[in-house]
Amino acid sequence: MKRHSHFYPLAALVLLHHLMMTGCTAMKRLSLGTDQSALLALKAHITSGQQEFLSKNWSSAAAASSVCDWIGVQCGSRHQRVTALNISNMGLTGTIPPDLGNLSFLVSLDLRNNSFHGNLLEELSHLRRLRFIRFSKNNFTGEIPMWFVGQIPLSLCKFSHLQVLDLSNNRFSGHIPKEIGNLEKLKELYLSTNNLTGTIPREIGNLQSLQRLNLEWNQIAGSIPKEIGNLTMLTELYFANNSLTGTIPPEMGNLYQLENLQLSYNGLIGSIPHGIFNLSALRNIGLQSNLLSGSLPPDLGYRLPKLLFIDLAWNNLGGVIPVSITNCSRSRILNFARNRFTDLGPNPLNGLLPASIGNLSASLGILILETSGIKGTIPSQTGNLTNLVLLDLQSNHLTGGIPTAFKDLQNLQGLTVGDNNLNDTLDKLCSLHSLNSVDLTTNQFSGSIPECFGNMTSLRELELGNNFLVSAIPNSFWKLKDLLELNLSSNSLNASLPLEVGNLKAITSIDVSANQFSGDIPRTTGDLQNLVILNLSQNQFHGSIPDFGSVYKGILNDGRSIAVKVFNLELEGVLKSFDVECKVLKNLRHRNLVKVISGCWNQDFRALGLEYMCNGSLEKWLYSDNYFLDTLQRLNILIDVASAVQYLHEEYSTPVIHCDLKPSNVLLDEDMVAHVSDFGIAKMLEKEESFAWTRTLATIGYIAPEYGSEGLISAKCDIYSYGIMLMEVFSRRKPNDEMFAGNLNLKSWINNSLPDSILRVLSSILELALKCVCESPSERVSMKVTLETLKKIKLKFLRVMEVDS
């Protein structure tokens, strides 16, 4: 025993000395020349970005040039070795070569905001002088390396000087290594917006110098370790948007210097520890969207007077909203929405919006109390909040009117008071020129819509539904050319809608249902390019219905164009057709089928958002004077259609019969690739079923005889329609063309015209077409054969063209 206790420390010392000589001290042999080759190696690993600029500047060619003069490089004045490398914001793509580990005097390495990728190589662990590592906003992957700290024998090489470690906004995965606790000088640790999993290691509590800690936007789970309470230098703690569970440790009450606390979007439970309300330096507190319960201390506003940003929304907090909050006179954002605050309790003032809210006049920009149980009237002092931009009091028990003092809310852009019991006239809003979004739905607002609304040029959304508004919509209203959404449903508005509705060029949704409008439906609604929703039901409109069955163009938020197919529910069978189309299209995936991007329906209204086809229908290309398709284009389109139909018949899990193939249902995208659309009367055959009966009628001229006479549908019906279309595409004659009255139909016309008048290639197409339109379904070719034949015809055609030219 004794022998060992002497021997062990001695052996350890020898080992450490050896390691120092071979490992850490090896760097001493390196020189400025080494630094230059390290930087040149880095340059060689940069594949794009401003590498040209670097290749000119980072060059050993100029004899007098020293790396110390290179862009982004700084050297120590004494030893002339590279101490700082800053190539941030240069749009560089590339990897970090192992050679970078030779910059042994490096103190600061800043690569922020480029596209460097790959793993962090172990060689970087040689940079033991590093104090600042800033790799944010790149594309690094792999785990956060443990070599920052190493194992015990190598501890002399650890990053004992590291003060800032910023790996945020990359694609790091795996756990946060517990060895991170060895970085005892660390002041700032940023790991946010990565793909980190696992838990927060307790060892983080060793980082006694830590001032800023940001782990937001990862998938870190488990509970917050109580050791976090050791980090008494912390001023910023960001854990939002992870999967943290458990309670907030009471030890966090020790973080007396904390200014910013962000724990929103996690799964934290229990009550907010009362120590948190002792952190008098707190400026921002975000606890939104957790499962926190319990109540807030009544004197919250006195204990945390510096609060600027308070977000406690979407929890299970109970009790009353502390009125003392109005003491936080610098607060800019107050969000208490969606909790279980109650208006009950011994104090009759509970649940009232306090008059002292006017104290926040200097700062408050956003006040959100939706669904928070408040009652009583809106105090006139609310009008003192002249910096207010958003006021959301939706879904409460508010009564009375809009205070006259509201006229001073000149910065107000969003006013949301829907679902209360407010009664007033709308002229109170006339002086609010900044209004952008107004929601007054489901209240008792009365009177008419004032002319002044036409002057609110910033207005984008106006929701006035379910009130007692009367008389006509003022003419000025139609000047709102940037209005996006208009809901006037369930009021008593009357008169007719003027043609000027067509001035609302940007509008995507108009709902005027359940009013007393009369007169014609303005045909200009058909010109509204962005319209997705038009609800006119229950009024007394008369005259002809504009073409609502048509397809509108829409633009999604992400800028993609879509075609919006709106179904007119007054036409019988539309509901069914919508549901069929939705069901069929949702599951189909083929290059030559139109994709559904979104579906939209409610009781009165159905719309489908489809992939937008900017070249319109094949029908247009065949019959409009300004459009022309050459033979190859026609062949390609027909091959596209045949591919889609073959997929429907033979490659999808249950065979789908389109039942309405015709040129107007074939749409062309910007590359003239054809996509089959309109599945409104499509039929899915059960497994083992090869035909079915239907009573829905397809388009005369294209329907197979057995379908027309007996309602019998099978894949052969589509083949018949396809054959007709084949003839039509090459003859430019519609099957129901007037010249085909009597006994002459398109089929016999083609038949009779063969073979003299048509080229050889065309005749093989028409031969194929005739095989598709045989009277007896059993004699018709399959779609597979049709497709193969067409592809051969195309090859033949291309060869003929080559020979000719």
Ligand SMILES: *[C@@H]1O[C@H](CO)[C@@H](O)[C@H](O)[C@H]1NC(C)=O
């Ligand atoms: C690189 O750019 C720096 C700063 O613009 C300049 O001082 C230096 O002379 C340049 N070096 C070379 C080799 O072009």
Ligand SMILES: *[C@@H]1O[C@H](CO)[C@@H](O)[C@H](O)[C@H]1NC(C)=O
């Ligand atoms: C690196 O340069 C950028 C400017 O491109 C500067 O904002 C940043 O502070 C510099 N980094 C360091 C660590 O000095």
Ligand SMILES: *[C@@H]1O[C@H](CO)[C@@H](O)[C@H](O)[C@H]1NC(C)=O
């Ligand atoms: C990131 O770098 C690009 C150049 O690649 C620059 O345009 C952009 O402003 C930088 N972003 C920030 C936040 O500095």
Ligand SMILES: *[C@@H]1O[C@H](CO)[C@@H](O)[C@H](O)[C@H]1NC(C)=O
């Ligand atoms: C620098 O680093 C690379 C790779 O780690 C290595 O191959 C090279 O020998 C090192 N030394 C010098 C003097 O370049």
Ligand SMILES: *[C@@H]1O[C@H](CO)[C@@H](O)[C@H](O)[C@H]1NC(C)=O
């Ligand atoms: C990161 O990599 C992904 C996938 O390789 C790529 O799509 C993305 O554009 C890259 N981002 C940056 C900032 O380089």
Ligand SMILES: *[C@@H]1O[C@H](CO)[C@@H](O)[C@H](O)[C@H]1NC(C)=O
């Ligand atoms: C994040 O990690 C998960 C598995 O942990 C993986 O499925 C996912 O693709 C990763 N996401 C990114 C953006 O790297």
Ligand SMILES: *[C@@H]1O[C@H](CO)[C@@H](O)[C@H](O)[C@H]1NC(C)=O
């Ligand atoms: C949380 O982060 C994920 C990515 O990890 C992101 O998709 C999501 O939008 C974020 N949620 C919130 C509420 O910020």
Ligand SMILES: *[C@@H]1O[C@H](CO)[C@@H](O)[C@H](O)[C@H]1NC(C)=O
């Ligand atoms: C760190 O926190 C834990 C738990 O709160 C405590 O037991 C421990 O003594 C603290 N360590 C230091 C060094 O303060």
Ligand SMILES: *[C@@H]1O[C@H](CO)[C@@H](O)[C@H](O)[C@H]1NC(C)=O
């Ligand atoms: C909060 O501070 C008060 C007064 O400084 C003190 O009495 C109380 O114990 C503290 N509460 C907690 C939970 O730390």
Ligand SMILES: *[C@@H]1O[C@H](CO)[C@@H](O)[C@H](O)[C@H]1NC(C)=O
């Ligand atoms: C609110 O404004 C009114 C004038 O509209 C003023 O008399 C009152 O003192 C103000 N109250 C507060 C708390 O600022």
Ligand SMILES: *[C@@H]1O[C@H](CO)[C@@H](O)[C@H](O)[C@H]1NC(C)=O
């Ligand atoms: C609102 O209701 C109150 C009480 O019922 C009534 O005195 C007031 O006249 C109403 N205001 C309007 C504009 O209808």
Ligand SMILES: *[C@@H]1O[C@H](CO)[C@@H](O)[C@H](O)[C@H]1NC(C)=O
């Ligand atoms: C609308 O604005 C115009 C010009 O700014 C003004 O003359 C008119 O009185 C305003 N109308 C209403 C109803 O506020």
